[in-house]
Amino acid sequence: MTNDRNLVAPSPPPEASWIHIDGDGQRLTEVASEFWKARELLWLLILRHLKIRFAQTAMGAMWVVLQPLTTALIFSVLFGVFVKVPSEGIPYVAYAYPAMVVWSLFSQAFERGSSSLMAEERLITKVYFPRLVIPFAASFSALVDFAISTLLLVPISLFFGIRPGFGVFASVMAIPPIMILATSFGILTSCLSVRYRDLRTAAPFATQIWFYATPVVFPLAVVPQNLRVWVLLNPVSAPVLWFRASFIGTSFPPIWSLASSYGISLVIFSLAVVIFRRVERGMADWL
Amino acid sequence: MxxxxxxxxxxxxxxxxxxxxxxxxxxxxxxxxxxxxxxxxxxxxxxxxxxxxxxxxxxxxxxxxxxxxxxxxxxxxxxxxxxxxxxxxxxxxxxxxxxxxxxxxxxxxxxxxxxxxxxxxxxxxxxxxxxxxxxxxxxxxxxxxxxxxxxxxxxxxxxxxxxxxxxxxxxxxxxxxxxxxxxxxxxxxxxxxxxxxxxxxxxxxxxxxxxxxxxxxxxxxxxxxxxxxxxxxxxxxxxxxxxxxxxxxxxxYGSKGEQNADWTNSTDSFCHPAFQPLSLRLSYKDPLTETPDFQSEMTVCLEGAIEIPDPDLNVGISITTPEGNEIFRSFLRDTPTLADKKFSKGKHSFRIPLPVRLLNEGDYRIEIVAHNTKAWFLEPGKGNPSIPFSIQGGFGITPYWLERRPGVIAPELTWSISD
The missing domain is CATH 3.40.50.300 (P-loop containing nucleotide triphosphate hydrolases)
Structure with missing residues (x-):
């Protein structure tokens, strides 16, 4: 009988699983350990994002590639044909696409993260689990799109006669700061937009401005010498340049800029977690 | 522990x-x-x-x-x-x-x-x-x-x-x-x-x-x-x-007051020589601590005064929903022993036990009605003396019903099986 097992009274739970409820927020260590315990949930939520995304679509994963590719094509007509932006001797499409792939990772991860809490309102008001999982799952689902469009990067490069060498493996270095940064901004925007819905409108607008502040569709070389430092201090710039350089052999950004990108993204991440923790307690009341 | x-x-x-x-x-x-x-x-x-x-x-x-x-x-x-x-x-x-x-x-x-x-x-x-x-x-x-x-x-x-x-x-x-x-x-x-x-x-x-x-x-x-x-x-x-x-x-809790809303004719209104209602009240076991459920025994207590006896006087009650939809009526002359009863001048009290296991959970009103063979003295639905009452819980004798039954009334019928 299956029910016999259920009739045994549960053994007293260990003290570690006790729950203390009071007006004070959780300590950061508790936040971290709860988050770790919820990793299965994180994974299932990421999977859910994917399944829902490709449910009942005829072209499925093709859509993922189409977006950065079309944007790259549009910019190659604009900048490669009309304006003739220098592209370090590489056909403009091949030059713009890898940068666009990284940029898409950033903007997608940011945008999905920033609308995530509002989208999961029903969950948040009905059941408790570490809420941090929600923006994380949303942001990290963008990694799948990124993987698919990176795979396409190889045939595109080969088509234009570029042979990616072992430098390709260096591209991995560009991903962590992008993800940390995008997730942090996603966390910040989503938890603050629970209270101030204005931010939902502001987020895509901010991404758009940010796009033109990052050397995605133009090379760093066209930026006046005295402004380059500022462009490189933009924490998205170095990873974008780094990723492109490791695939198609353009010039790498200075190593300090990648290091500062890591540094800035970690600082923003800590800030985001601290703010999230403060907002989390009253979140269900605002939703 | x-x-x-x-x-x-x-x-x-x-x-x-x-x-x-x-x-x-x-x-x-x-x-x-x-x-x-x-x-x-x-x-x-x-x-x-x-x-x-x-x-x-x-x-x-x-x-x-x-x-x-x-x-x-x-x-x-x-x-x-x-x-x-x-x-x-x-x-x-x-x-x-x-x-x-x-x-x-x-x-x-x-x-x-x-x-x-x-x-x-x-x-x-x-x-x-x-x-x-x-x-x-x-x-x-x-x-x-x-x-x-x-x-x-x-x-x-x-x-x-x-x-x-x-x-x-x-x-x-x-x-x-x-x-x-x-x-x-x-x-x-x-x-x-x-x-x-x-x-x-x-x-x-x-x-x-x-x-x-x-x-x-x-x-x-x-x-x-x-x-x-x-x-x-x-x-x-x-x-x-x-x-x-x-x-x-x-x-x-919170439903007293309304429950014990007795009616008494304090303003000497509804004056009719054949029948003047004096009071209307619903009594049931321990009304202070209990709201009636569907098996509570409730009795309607009705008082009226007769100035000029009318041999055809008939007094009744009508149970309605709060909106005034009538559920049923019951009259004095329905009871065979009282069918030919002649009333003398003066005050008379009537007691009408309500059937148990009949009314569904919900709010109701009891209204006094009265007539003779020719005319209504107190016509149903015309603002007669009435009192509200509620029935809460007790949906059945067996635990089958966990919620209010659908329908206006909830009579308990006895089923039997003959194989």
Missing amino acids: KPIIEVQNLGKSYVVQKPGDRWAGDLSDAAAQVLRRLLKGQIFRKEVRERFWALRDVSFQVFPGEVVALAGHNGAGKSTLLKVLCRITAPNAGSALIRGRIGSLLEVGTGFHADLTGRENTYLSGTILGMSRREVNARFDEIVAFAEMESFIDEKVKRYSSGMYMRLAFSVAAHLSTEVLLVDEALAVGDVNFQRKCMGKMGQIAGQGRTVLFVSHNASAMRNLCTRGILLDHGRVIQDGDIETIVQAYLT
Whole structure:
């Protein structure tokens, strides 16, 4: 009988699983350990994002590639044909696409993260689990799109006669700061937009401005010498340049800029977690 | 034995938002407010904000294995208490300690998504509710079997009928293995059969030695499932005791006054020489502490004065809904021994026992009517003396009915089987 097992009274739970409820927020260590315990949930939520995304679509994963590719094509007509932006001797499409792939990772991860809490309102008001999982799952689902469009990067490069060498493996270095940064901004925007819905409108607008502040569709070389430092201090710039350089052999950004990108993204991440923790307690009341 | 739930002076308040509050409205409002205060030099003045306490000074303890009903009328704070205990929202005052893991079943289908299959939803919903993947794996077959879903489990949930959807969703929730379960009655949804199955499962869970807090409006469900009750009103604990006491207190709480609205003819109105009503009252066992349920014995007591005896006088009562729809009438002359009764001048009292196990749960009115063979003295529905009364709970003698029966009346018929 299956029910016999259920009739045994549960053994007293260990003290570690006790729950203390009071007006004070959780300590950061508790936040971290709860988050770790919820990793299965994180994974299932990421999977859910994917399944829902490709449910009942005829072209499925093709859509993922189409977006950065079309944007790259549009910019190659604009900048490669009309304006003739220098592209370090590489056909403009091949030059713009890898940068666009990284940029898409950033903007997608940011945008999905920033609308995530509002989208999961029903969950948040009905059941408790570490809420941090929600923006994380949303942001990290963008990694799948990124993987698919990176795979396409190889045939595109080969088509234009570029042979990616072992430098390709260096591209991995560009991903962590992008993800940390995008997730942090996603966390910040989503938890603050629970209270101030204005931010939902502001987020895509901010991404758009940010796009033109990052050397995605133009090379760093066209930026006046005295402004380059500022462009490189933009924490998205170095990873974008780094990723492109490791695939198609353009010039790498200075190593300090990648290091500062890591540094800035970690600082923003800590800030985001601290703010999230403060907002989390009253979140269900605002939703 | 230590209590598994210890709640101490728990309080939860909400700010009552008024236009002009610093944090009311959107971002531009907030900015404008800050600017205005800055100009007036008031930025540092502490804002006096009105607070509404949804929970206040709530303290109680629950021991392992207890099944406790949280009773109270709408707005009493039951749901807020559940939300605080399962950490959906944080309290503003006091604390609570739960010596174990806690699972909450506040709605059916938490985390379900229409575009995923039954199997995927089972894993997702189970994990959201706090099970590990291994636990879902171990219980998967049980969950599917309870939901009677074996052949559809790999179908997308949006292709399910609403009944199938709810069966699966409830089944996932019912297989949580936490030491403490917080359950909202709203969980039991769908048709009567499914509700009975849900309640049956809840009873089974309660019988397993797990601790359950059960929020309900339903006296029968509370009586069937719980051993103890806590009555809340306006965010405070009013009473804490065994389930029968609490259910009785819940049913009478706030409904006195109206119940004992007797009518007496204090203004000497409805004056008619053949019959003048003097008083109307409903008596039943211990009216101060008890609201009648459907098997309460109630008697209508009616007094009237006769100035000029009319041999054809007929006095009656009419039972209507509060909206005035008539359910039935009963007359003096219906009773064979009184069919030819001649009344003398003076005051007369009538006692009319109401049939038990006939009226459904709900609100009613009793109205006095009177006529002779030619005309109405007190015509039904024409503003005659009347009193309201309610029937609450007791849906049947057997535990089959957990909710109000459909229909206007709920007579108890006796079935027999001849094979």
